[in-house]
Amino acid sequence: MDLATAKQSTRVQQDELLSVVPSAAVSTTRQTETSRALFECETGGYYWPGTLNIALSEDADGAALLEQIKADWSAKSGWTVRDKTSVNGDPELVIVSEEGYRHAIEFNPERNSLNVLSSSACFQMEGKPKPGVDY
Structure with missing residues (x-):
């Protein structure tokens, strides 16, 4: 795998995460297209980091949407999902693929938003x- 493939796959997965959220529940979205850094993998190579921020509409239930994402992605073959609490004390899901893609999805109740921090699987360059x- 190369950088372009890793980056494109990560962004497609973010779009799949977003597709769980009904369009009526979305106020705005912001997805990174590039990163100013690549990070080294413990096993060698590098990974590409990206973010997706989903501002929810006033009446959207962010906690319920997080549960829906959990249900949908738990059913996907090759993915594991676990609940945790973010450093901010908010509910968070961590979704990891067998290939090494990772998405941490935090629900911020104060902003009524879902914030996704993603990293690609490792690639060589x-x-x-x-x-x-x-990048």
Whole structure:
């Protein structure tokens, strides 16, 4: 796998996460297209990080949407889902694939938003990432 494939796969998975949320429940979305950094994997290679922020409409039930995402992704082959509490004390799901993709989805009740922090599976590339380059 290369950077382009890792990045595209991560963004497609984020779109799949978003598709669980009914369009009427979405106020705005913001998805990163590039990252200013790549991070080293423990097993060698690098991973691409990306975010997806979903601002929910006033009447949307973010906690229920998190449960729906949990149910849908728990049923997917090759994925594991676990509940946790974020560093902010908010409910969070961590979804990990057998290939090494990871999505942490936090529900922020104060902002009524779902914040997704994703990382691609590890990939190989020539050389090392360069500072200040958009990946």
